[in-house]
Amino acid sequence: MADANAASRSQFSSQISGTLPERPELVLVMDLDGTLLGGTLAQRRQFYSWLEDRRDGVLQIFSTGRDLAAVRSLLGGDNGLPPPTPHLVIGDVGSTVACGLSLETVPIAVDPIEAQWQAVQPLLDGHLEGVAGLSPQLRNVERRYAFNYEPQVFDTAILSRLELLGVDCLLSDERFLDVLPAGVNKGTTLLRLLDLLDLPHGQVVTAGDTLNDLAMFRTGLNGVMVGNAEPKLRALHPELENIYLAEAHGCGGIAEGLRHFGLDCPV
Numbered sequence: 001m002a003d004a005n006a007a008s009r010s011q012f013s014s015q016i017s018g019t020l021p022e023r024p025e026l027v028l029v030m031d032l033d034g035t036l037l038g039g040t041l042a043q044r045r046q047f048y049s050w051l052e053d054r055r056d057g058v059l060q061i062f063s064t065g066r067d068l069a070a071v072r073s074l075l076g077g078d079n080g081l082p083p084p085t086p087h088l089v090i091g092d093v094g095s096t097v098a099c100g101l102s103l104e105t106v107p108i109a110v111d112p113i114e115a116q117w118q119a120v121q122p123l124l125d126g127h128l129e130g131v132a133g134l135s136p137q138l139r140n141v142e143r144r145y146a147f148n149y150e151p152q153v154f155d156t157a158i159l160s161r162l163e164l165l166g167v168d169c170l171l172s173d174e175r176f177l178d179v180l181p182a183g184v185n186k187g188t189t190l191l192r193l194l195d196l197l198d199l200p201h202g203q204v205v206t207a208g209d210t211l212n213d214l215a216m217f218r219t220g221l222n223g224v225m226v227g228n229a230e231p232k233l234r235a236l237h238p239e240l241e242n243i244y245l246a247e248a249h250g251c252g253g254i255a256e257g258l259r260h261f262g263l264d265c266p267v
């Protein structure tokens with residue numbers, strides 16, 4: 001088993017640019033919009049500098065609904081104050097895994113998801129066109145479909161019919177619908193990544209703010225729900241294990257959560 005773990009880690013490492021921290025003291029898995037990109041400018045500046053200083057000891061993973069092009073434009077500085085480059089990116093709500101430096105996908109992690117999507121995508125033909133209150137997002141999403149929906153117009157009854165075809169339908173932030181291969185989400189992709197990299201679960205902290213982060217919060221891993229979490233996610237907090245509900249928003253909430261879990265984060 002130890003040999004198998006070492007082999008998958010070494011194969012993974014050969015498929016990315018740069019190196020990952022050998023034995024990270026913390027694996028920090030952060031949603032972007034509303035989480036790592038949230039909080040005051042001062043909190044963000046301080047927290048980004050804290051991350052930058054700990055690049056060798058903290059394995060930093062973005063876990064986002066953004067596609068890789070949207071992550072690239074963020075890291076390119078379009079946002080004014082870009083966060084530091086992560087080691088790895090889980091993008092497309094769990095259907096993409098990429099190297100943080102090159103933003104190239106990592107085949108060992110993505111190929112099984114690609115195969116699943118190729119099998120299910122043709123079955124969706126004709127089901128998602130012309131649906132009232134649903135408009136496709138004009139983005140380069142991969143291994144999923146992404147829509148905006150109007151809560152007052154869109155009839156969610158279609159979702160259970162779609163799921164019978166072999167997909168999961170994920171509503172979040174009262175405006176986004178993602179259609180993903182069944183079982184693929186931010187939580188399962190993270191667990192698979194930890195497995196591939198042979199990383200201990202006890203060192204992981206996740207952070208997020210909308211319903212597309214719920215799958216991470218249901219893994220049993222330690223997590224931080226930031227103070228600006230959407231009401232439907234916040235309402236589920238009492239039933240989640242190991243999830244700290246922060247008062248502070250965005251970055252401030254992540255830092256508050258890290259202190260809750262006993263880590264030295266002064267922001």
Ligand SMILES: [Mg+2]
Nearest residue numbers: 031033034209
């Ligand atoms: Mg978010």
